[in-house]
Every structure is written in structure tokens, then in C-alpha cells.
Amino acid sequence: MADMATDPLLADITGPTPGQMLRKRIFGHQGLLIGAVVLGVLVLVAIFAPWLAPHDPYAQSLMARMQPPVFLGGSWEHPLGTDHLGRDYLSRLIYGARVSLLIGTVAALISGVIGTAMGVAAGYFGGRVDAVVTFLINVRLAMPVVLVALAVVAIMGGSLQVVIVVLGLLLWDRFAVVMRSSTLQVRGREYVAAARAVGCSTPRILMSEIMPNIVNNLIVVVTLEMAHAILLEAALSFLGLGVQPPTPSWGLMVSEGKNMMLFEPWMVMIPGVVLFVLVLAINLMGDGLRDVTAPENRS
Amino acid sequence: MKYARSNWTAAATAICVACAGSAWAGKADDTLNAAFTKELENVDSYFNSSREGVVLQRAIWDGLIYRDPATNEYKGNLATSWEWIDDTTLEFKLREGVTFHNGEPFNADDVVYTVNFVADEANGVKTQRNVNWMKSAEKIDEYTVRILLKEPFPAAIEFLSGPVSMYPNEYYAEAGPSGMGLKPVGTGPYKVIDVVPGAHFVLEKNETYHDSPKGQPEIGKVDIRTIPDVNTQIAELFSGSLDLIWQTPADQAEKLATMDQFTVANESTMRIGYLTLDAAGRTGEDNPFTKLKVRQAVAHAIDREALVNALLKGKSQVISTACYPSQFGCDQNVTSYEYDPEKARALLAEAGYPDGFSTDYYAYRDRDYAEAISSFLNAVGIETNFNMLQYSALRELRMKEGSPVSFQTWGSYSINDTSAITSQFFKFGSLDDSRDQEVKDWLDIADSSTDPEVRKEHYSKALKKIADQVYWVPMFSYNTNYVFTKDVDYTPTPDEVLRFTTMRWN
Numbered sequence: 001m002a003d004m005a006t007d008p009l010l011a012d013i014t015g016p017t018p019g020q021m022l023r024k025r026i027f028g029h030q031g032l033l034i035g036a037v038v039l040g041v042l043v044l045v046a047i048f049a050p051w052l053a054p055h056d057p058y059a060q061s062l063m064a065r066m067q068p069p070v071f072l073g074g075s076w077e078h079p080l081g082t083d084h085l086g087r088d089y090l091s092r093l094i095y096g097a098r099v100s101l102l103i104g105t106v107a108a109l110i111s112g113v114i115g116t117a118m119g120v121a122a123g124y125f126g127g128r129v130d131a132v133v134t135f136l137i138n139v140r141l142a143m144p145v146v147l148v149a150l151a152v153v154a155i156m157g158g159s160l161q162v163v164i165v166v167l168g169l170l171l172w173d174r175f176a177v178v179m180r181s182s183t184l185q186v187r188g189r190e191y192v193a194a195a196r197a198v199g200c201s202t203p204r205i206l207m208s209e210i211m212p213n214i215v216n217n218l219i220v221v222v223t224l225e226m227a228h229a230i231l232l233e234a235a236l237s238f239l240g241l242g243v244q245p246p247t248p249s250w251g252l253m254v255s256e257g258k259n260m261m262l263f264e265p266w267m268v269m270i271p272g273v274v275l276f277v278l279v280l281a282i283n284l285m286g287d288g289l290r291d292v293t294a295p296e297n298r299s
Numbered sequence: 300m301k302y303a304r305s306n307w308t309a310a311a312t313a314i315c316v317a318c319a320g321s322a323w324a325g326k327a328d329d330t331l332n333a334a335f336t337k338e339l340e341n342v343d344s345y346f347n348s349s350r351e352g353v354v355l356q357r358a359i360w361d362g363l364i365y366r367d368p369a370t371n372e373y374k375g376n377l378a379t380s381w382e383w384i385d386d387t388t389l390e391f392k393l394r395e396g397v398t399f400h401n402g403e404p405f406n407a408d409d410v411v412y413t414v415n416f417v418a419d420e421a422n423g424v425k426t427q428r429n430v431n432w433m434k435s436a437e438k439i440d441e442y443t444v445r446i447l448l449k450e451p452f453p454a455a456i457e458f459l460s461g462p463v464s465m466y467p468n469e470y471y472a473e474a475g476p477s478g479m480g481l482k483p484v485g486t487g488p489y490k491v492i493d494v495v496p497g498a499h500f501v502l503e504k505n506e507t508y509h510d511s512p513k514g515q516p517e518i519g520k521v522d523i524r525t526i527p528d529v530n531t532q533i534a535e536l537f538s539g540s541l542d543l544i545w546q547t548p549a550d551q552a553e554k555l556a557t558m559d560q561f562t563v564a565n566e567s568t569m570r571i572g573y574l575t576l577d578a579a580g581r582t583g584e585d586n587p588f589t590k591l592k593v594r595q596a597v598a599h600a601i602d603r604e605a606l607v608n609a610l611l612k613g614k615s616q617v618i619s620t621a622c623y624p625s626q627f628g629c630d631q632n633v634t635s636y637e638y639d640p641e642k643a644r645a646l647l648a649e650a651g652y653p654d655g656f657s658t659d660y661y662a663y664r665d666r667d668y669a670e671a672i673s674s675f676l677n678a679v680g681i682e683t684n685f686n687m688l689q690y691s692a693l694r695e696l697r698m699k700e701g702s703p704v705s706f707q708t709w710g711s712y713s714i715n716d717t718s719a720i721t722s723q724f725f726k727f728g729s730l731d732d733s734r735d736q737e738v739k740d741w742l743d744i745a746d747s748s749t750d751p752e753v754r755k756e757h758y759s760k761a762l763k764k765i766a767d768q769v770y771w772v773p774m775f776s777y778n779t780n781y782v783f784t785k786d787v788d789y790t791p792t793p794d795e796v797l798r799f800t801t802m803r804w805n
Contacts, residue, residue, distance in 0.1 A: 058674065058677065060671060060674040062602070062605040062606065062608075062609035062610060062671060063605065063608075063609055065609055065610075066550070084550070084667050085667065085670060085671050086609075157686060240666070240687060244684075244685045244686070244687070245666070245670045245673075245685055246670060246674060246677070246685070256667070258530075259529060259530070259548060259550070259551070260550055260551065261530055262530050262533055262534065262551075262554075263550075263551065263554040
């Protein structure tokens, strides 16, 4: 048995290892870094909300309503002011991160599982399976998401669970479309044919030959749909059909501040800006991950 | 991101409208520009049930009687005098020489036709309560008419001075409610020159208005547009394309009051806000609200003073009775429950809920008030599952299966009599959540007696029991803000009716 160090085949390899190259790609990508840091901070904020929030986000104080944030002449008692019921804005913002991230993650997960299963099956098996899945995708694309979500939530009543499930069941179309075409591209590759030739089972081919080669596309769709779900939740809550009060939700906060928009614009701007930052961070990270993991960038 | 773009479009549109609007500014061309928040389904006052409808009704039509909003004294309007012939017959002498806007003379035939038309349930008048106490009318001579009642109804005069207005018989027979809605014809201080559903209503001064207790109109034209968004209304007020807005939320009104160019007037209204509790157990036998101690705990949990001082503001007041204080028979001497969360928790524990309980909680308007109330309940351990429904949906739900606790309001159609509210909800109707036989019996006596003392006594008994048993938790009365430019001189009245007739230019 040849010694590894003296093996002429291995000895020739100089320069960075694949791991080093990956790290270089990650740290060389500004968008990815910014997105990841911002998202990471928001995730930490959401997780540690009970320790970070200066006040109980549900505690109302009618005598201290709509106090301005500290940069508009308010006090440090409420750094971002208070809302129309005298609840601390910063605390509600911090707890609201939980709602947004939870909805974004779980809805993207549900729709990801549904969409990926359908897309991969359609792309790999083709024929009738493809026809059925394509038909389902077309049906789904013909339905306006917001209208359907509004109708379902109006019938079922708005709550966190309902919103998550409804969005999860509605946002799988992009997963299915992208996964289907990605699978179509790789199913004819030599390594798939080789795996088939050596007698790998279909699930094994799908899991270890197809999936790893399309997962970079999946990541992009996951981030897009996560951002999409977060914005839809905000829109539904803004319309009063999403998360129900007193649960803090950024969309709900925008809606509650809307009436005073002419006089106290910060009530709309603060949750609006945070929502914007979160969605931007997710999209930046998604773009970055795609760049980093795409096969053409690996070498 | 799609809705973000539409917000910009809306803002841009608002600015354009505002610029275009300043071309037809108010005082210079004797046109008052006002805004309604809600769409009015039909101008015909018998076929809508909204506040906007009441405002137009008082401008376009007249009733036989008029109640002076300042003194609450009944004065003759289209009638000059009236007399009870017996418990169920009222005779009126009509004013002579009055003509409708289309030139049709007003006489007994108009009264007979109007009363017979609206009293017939088959014609589908929207608010049956306003008219279903009348049986029919008969003509005695050209200017004498009798209205026959189904049964003794002491509040008849109050209803005749409010929602029952007189229509021209020939025109109404031909046009019907839909024709009347598009081209309204009445005897009132203002005549309608244009109705564009969804856009605006244009009223013009009636130059030949009779010598009515409503006073003579002075402002030449009134142009009322429907603008649902309060922020848009305020923006147009800034730009000068609106002269008057009303029902402005307290917070915005407070900000506008600090500006020199506007007058903000505040008046109370007859509308009260209350919680109705499922004391009869309609949502389930074991419903916690069937226990008196739980209901008392709810009453003690809510800081009504804070609600009035911080949220409603203006001329709102804390209410303890299931009626508005100015209403006839609304005895104020009932049990009142002070804010005491400790006591509320203790009462819940005594009732067998030391850790509180969870319940569905419904509301249909004033989301911020509803939310503040639910926070008070949460604070003592009554965990509320908040449901905000449309008015019609909540009404339907309450009629069918009831609700454990819901935040309701009632404006009594500005009728200054306890029968318009307490009797509406405590006589085993489908919205009666308490079903107390004793209360119903007392109300029956009070509603039909013609002796004011007997009425007062029985309303008082009923109201006291309602308060002792906490079937309702009455909380506050509403108020309305009227915001207008310094060009306009107007003193609002406490009945939530916008009276163009008493407006003047400064």
C-alpha cells in the first residue's frame, strides 16, 4: 500500500483545498456577508426576544400613548416610542421579528417540500407525471395568491397558524417550476446514467445524484419565497386578516400606525424599514449562496 | 412589493386631486365642500340605515314635528299642532302653503301616502323599528290628518320628530325608493341637484323654505364627496378643497386643533359602547359568563376612565347604564363598578377560575378600543381570542349562536328614549344575551304605558337589575369631532347630525 505522502497522484496537488476555496468564495462575496450578518442578527434577536425586549410587548399604558422615539425627542424609557395603546414600540418590534421569521421559515419549508417533490418527480419521470404536475402548476399560477389567501383567511379566521399553512400551501409554484427544469437539465447527465447503470435505486439516484446538483437553485427559491411569505404576512396583517392583535407583527404595526401617518410618520416608518431590511437581507443572502454554490463557480 | 407601488400611486393621486381641488374652494363661490367617510347605499332615508343617510334626510326632508336639539323641546314643523285623541290615535293640523322641491303642494294626502307606505312591512323599509309602531294614517280634511298606532307607544312623538319624514305622494308613487334615491324630492331646507353614487351629492339652498324651526339655510351650495380614507380627507382639508370633515378620530382631531386655520368642535353622541356577556349561556351551559362573579370581574377589570380620557377624549363620558343618560327613563342611579384588577382576580378565583380562562372575544368597529379592552381583560387572566368581524357577520353570528363576550355599540338612531336601546336588546330578541324574564316584563310595561311616571319607574327597575347582574358592561359614550376651516361658522349639536342649515360663512 502506497504511502499517502509519497503517492505521486496526490503529491501533485498544490494550492488551496476545496474547503479553503469555498471559504474564500464566501468571504469574498460582500452581498452574502452583509445579508448573512443582518439576518443572523435578526434571528438572534428573535430567539432572545424575552431577554432583549425592554418591556412587555403586550403591556398597555393608555396614559403614555404615541410617545415619539428618542431621536424625535422622546425618552430613553421607550427608545422607539410607544404605539396607539401605549405599548413599547421597540419591544413589539423585537417580538415581531419572531412572527416574521417563523412565518417566513415555516411557510417556505412547507411550500419547499411540496414544490420540490412535485418538480423533481415531474422532471425526472417525465411523461404523465410531468403532464399532471405541469397542469397543477398552471392551475396554481392562475390563482392570485393574495386574493386566495384573503378569502381563505376570511373564512377560517386569521391566526398565526392559519396564515402559515395558507402561505405554505400557496407558494410552492416557483419551487415546482424551478426544480422541474433543473431536474430536466441534470437527468440526462453521464453521472446519472452511470448511477443507473450500476443499479442504483430511483430514490438513491434522486437523493444523491440529482438533488446535490440542483440544490443551489433550490436555495435561491427558498430565500425568494421566504421573503415573499414575510411580505404577504405583512400585507395580510395590514389588511386585518393576518396575525390577530395583540400579537406583535410588523405588518400589523404598519396598519395600526397608518391612521396617524400624516402626523406621526415614524409609526409607519419604523416597522416598514425593519421589514425592508429583513427582506433585503434574505434576498442578498440567497443571491450570495447561489453564487457560492453554483457548479460553474466551484472551480 | 406590489402594494408599495400602489401606495405611491395613491399618494400621487391624492396630491393631484388636492391641486385640482383648490380650483373650487369654498367661501368664494358659496359652496361648502364636505366629506363623508362611508358610502351611502340609497339617499331615500327609509332605505338606508347609516348616519350619512340621517344627515341628508334632515337636510332634504321634514318631519311633522321637530325636536330642538338645544332644548329637547318638540316644535311643529310640517304640522302646526298635534293632539292625542286616545292612546293609539294622534291628530295633526298641517302647515299650509308648503310646497315640495318639485312644486307639488304639501297636504294631508302626502302624509297619508307616506305613512301607509312605510308602515306596510311588505314595502321593506330598512329599519322597521322606526316605522312599525304605526298602523296607518287617515285624512280628515285637506290639512288635518290622523295617525293610528298599532298599540300605545309613548315614544311616538320622538320618532315622528326623527326618522319619519314626509314624502310627496304623487312623485313617490311614480318614482319609488330607487327613483327617490337618485332624484330626491322633499320639503327641506336643501334640495338635491345632483346624486352621483360613489362620487358626490350636491345640495342647493331651498329659497322658498317655509318658516320652519330648523331655521333658514344660508350657504348656497353643499357638495359632499365620499372619501373613505381619513388621511386623504385631512390632506384635502390642508389643500383647501374641503371645508368640513367630521367623525374625525380623536388623535387626528387633536393634532388639527393645534393648527390655526381649523376649528375643531367636539360634541357627544347618543352612541354608547358596551360589552355584552353571554349570561344566558347561549354559547354553552358551562360558559364562564353564566356566573355572576365572572361578569362582575369583567366589570371591575376595565379602566373605563382611562378609555375615555386617553382614547375617546372629547365629550365622551363613562357610562354605567344600558342606555344614554339623556334618554327618557335612563336612570343613572345604578350599581357602578370601579376599576379594580385585584378585585377582578379575586372574583374570578371565587368563581372557580383562579388561573383565569380563555374565551372568544368579538368586535366589529374601533379596533383600537377593542384591543385596549381586550388588554384589560388579559391583564386579570381572561385570555381573549380576538376576532374582528364585519358588522353584518358578527350580527349574524350573535343571532344564531351568540358570542361569549363581544364589544358592541348602539346609537339609538338618535332617539331620545330608553325604549330605543334597552328595550331593543333585553326583550328576548335574537340579540338578547341575558334572557331575563323579569327585565322583559318591566320593559314591556315601560314601553307601552302612557304615564311617564310608570315608564320611568319600570325602566329604572330594569336598568338596575341589568347593572346588578352585569348582563352588559356599559363603558363609554362616543363623541364626534367636526373639523372645519375658519371660513365656516358652525355649532354642532349633541345628536350626531350634521346640520347644513345652521352653518354660516364667517
